[in-house]
Amino acid sequence: MQEADRRKIADHFNVAEYELGGPREGRDHPLGFFEAEPSNLIFVRRYDVRASAGHGSLVDQELSNGEVPFQAAHLKTLTPTPHDRLSVLSVKGDSMYPxxxxxxxxxxxxxxxxxHRDAIYVLRLEDALxxxxxxxxxxxxxLTIKSDNPLYESWPDCDPRRTDILGRVVWVGRRL
Structure with a gap:
């Protein structure tokens, strides 16, 4: 393979030339997620809790279940909040579908x-997330608390003092 051809193919697929048999010297493509310097990553604690998008998920305890890495620059575009005030949870159910x-x-x-605006939040209602x-x-x-799925009921006219909001959802990751 000609070097110029390899470089074009690497640029097109956004991979390093060495992955196509080229030299490992220098960085010949943009920094990818898995090549990010550890100092450019922020680790957000994942909790072994599933926030119910349905009728509620009971929570006995909130245990940490590892961490999820985010590139620091990307995380700053999502929120200015320090990483120790962020958490990753899993969604259970279909009331917020799609x-x-x-x-x-x-x-x-x-x-x-x-x-203070229409957004998606994690709530604790009678020990259920x-x-x-x-x-x-x-x-x-x-407050009006509602599901995006029209098959589930909404709760209009809720007293904000009786609603325990744990935080706003600022990002979603989905398996395809």
């Missing part, structure tokens, strides 16, 4: 506990 699906991972910003869309009535300040 926005969130069963098995999706969500990044929760725990510093955003006061809804739920992930729901929350909107605020601009006149009364009362």
């Amino acid at each position: 926005t969130l699906a069963d098995g999706d991972d969500i990044l929760v910003d725990q510093d955003e506990r006061q809804p 739920q992930v729901k869309r929350v909107s605020v009535n601009p006149i009364t300040g009362r």
Whole structure:
């Protein structure tokens, strides 16, 4: 293979030339996720908890289940919140479908506990974690808690003082 051809193919597929049999010297393509310097990665704690997108998931305890790496620059585009105030949870159920699906991972910003716009939040309702869309009535300040899936009921006119919001969902990761 000619060097120029290998370089074009590597550029087209965004892979290193050495992966196509070229030399390992220097960096001849953009820095990819798996090649990121450890100092450019931020590790967000994953919890062994599933936020229910349905009728609620009971939580006995919140145990850490490892960490999820994010490139620092990407994480800063999602939220300015420090990484120790972020967490990754899994979604269980279909009440937030098509926005969130069963098995999706969500990044929760725990510093955003006061809804001030229509967004998706993780809530604790009677010891059950739920992930729901929350909107605020601009006149009364009362909340509407709803599912994106129309097969599930909504809860209009909720008292924000009786709603335990744990954080806003700022990212979703999905398996294809």
